Amino acid sequence: MRYTYDDQNIFAKILRGEIPNDTVLETEHSLAFNDIQPQAPLHVLVIPKGPYVCYDHFAQTASDAEIADYTRAIGEVCKLKGVENGGFRMISNAGENGVQEVPHLHVHILGGRPLGRMLEKP
Numbered sequence: 001m002r003y004t005y006d007d008q009n010i011f012a013k014i015l016r017g018e019i020p021n022d023t024v025l026e027t028e029h030s031l032a033f034n035d036i037q038p039q040a041p042l043h044v045l046v047i048p049k050g051p052y053v054c055y056d057h058f059a060q061t062a063s064d065a066e067i068a069d070y071t072r073a074i075g076e077v078c079k080l081k082g083v084e085n086g087g088f089r090m091i092s093n094a095g096e097n098g099v100q101e102v103p104h105l106h107v108h109i110l111g112g113r114p115l116g117r118m119l120e121k122p
Contacts, residue, residue: 005051011104029066030073041112052105054094083111
């Protein structure tokens with residue numbers, strides 16, 4: 001699959017400082033911020049600062065430093081928000097069938113309440 005990054009997506013604009021965000025954590029290669037339309041008491045988005053469309057694009061082309069930083073940023077957000085004790089869900093949608101709404105890799109960290117089953121059998 002060929003990936004074309006749209007530098008006008010909302011997360012690219014957040015990274016450029018054109019749109020404000022409620023920052024939870026910022027590292028050299030990652031940014032985490034509270035979702036403006038939370039689906040749970042805790043709903044944080046974690047994005048890489050590089051132009052990656054989805055997780056497989058990131059995994060195939062990001063540098064080792066970016067991959068390590070992003071993975072550790074996700075872990076640090078979980079620690080900062082205290083989700084280890086009650087559990088959490090981490091979701092990254094990809095493409096049309098995965099219902100990806102913003103074409104910039106992002107992970108949703110959700111917690112703070114029982115989340116139910118992720119998918120039901122058809």
